[in-house]
Amino acid sequence: MKNSKVKINYIKNLANDWYKLDKVNFDYKTQKGEWQTQNRECYDRGDGAAILLYNSTKNTVILTKQFRMPTYLNANSDGMMIEVCAGLLDEDDPLTCIKKEAEEETGYQINNPTKLFEIYSTPGAVTEKIHYFIAEYSDEMKLGNGGGLASEHEEIEVLELNFNKAIHMISSGEIKDAKTVILLQYAQLNKLCK
Ligand SMILES: Nc1nc2c(ncn2[C@@H]2O[C@H](COP(=O)(O)OP(=O)(O)O[C@H]3O[C@H](CO)[C@@H](O)[C@H](O)[C@@H]3O)[C@@H](O)[C@H]2O)c(=O)[nH]1
Numbered sequence: 001m002k003n004s005k006v007k008i009n010y011i012k013n014l015a016n017d018w019y020k021l022d023k024v025n026f027d028y029k030t031q032k033g034e035w036q037t038q039n040r041e042c043y044d045r046g047d048g049a050a051i052l053l054y055n056s057t058k059n060t061v062i063l064t065k066q067f068r069m070p071t072y073l074n075a076n077s078d079g080m081m082i083e084v085c086a087g088l089l090d091e092d093d094p095l096t097c098i099k100k101e102a103e104e105e106t107g108y109q110i111n112n113p114t115k116l117f118e119i120y121s122t123p124g125a126v127t128e129k130i131h132y133f134i135a136e137y138s139d140e141m142k143l144g145n146g147g148g149l150a151s152e153h154e155e156i157e158v159l160e161l162n163f164n165k166a167i168h169m170i171s172s173g174e175i176k177d178a179k180t181v182i183l184l185q186y187a188q189l190n191k192l193c194k
């Protein structure tokens, strides 16, 4: 951390259960040169990784569908979300994490994912940075059914969708997850599928 316009005074932990919520009290030097004291609540759930699996011959992508409580609390009527495969890094590096998540959630063993970029999804409130990947998949790479870890109460449906149908699902509102939109549009822009 190096910004001479920022001085952190103290950090008060507000919650520390599954993840961590801190209230940060800091002084910030404005463009006029005045120091202002501010508070910001910062939710720390670690970093994550996400991957779009695509098949340029079949013109398909692999997506997942699962119940997401935070969306259920905010106008997503059945709480179900269609997303690219993703997970939290926990103790792993991003590449190890995404290969593990791909196999656990989708059943595909991916050997050489391509790293694209790192993105803060909600920079005003959440510390999380997501590492984005893509990888070509083929039927031979499918080693299992995926579905996630029963021990973590994951119940993940694996969807293999035509690429154009997936793109259409963004405008129809059936896909409304930021990381999924980012990766599908990356594939469209770079003509990974037709
Ligand atoms: N008991 C308990 N379990 C939790 C809680 N929050 C999460 N979990 C468990 O932790 C698992 C985390 O699964 P991952 O596959 O590692 O993460 P994810 O939830 O799929 O993906 C998250 O990370 C993505 C990338 O960072 C995010 O984009 C996505 O929104 C999501 O939060 C969840 O399936 C769930 O079982 C909680 O508050 N309590």
Ligand SMILES: [Mg+2]
Pocket (backbone or CB within 6 Å): 085, 086, 087, 088, 101, 105
């Ligand atoms: Mg996941």
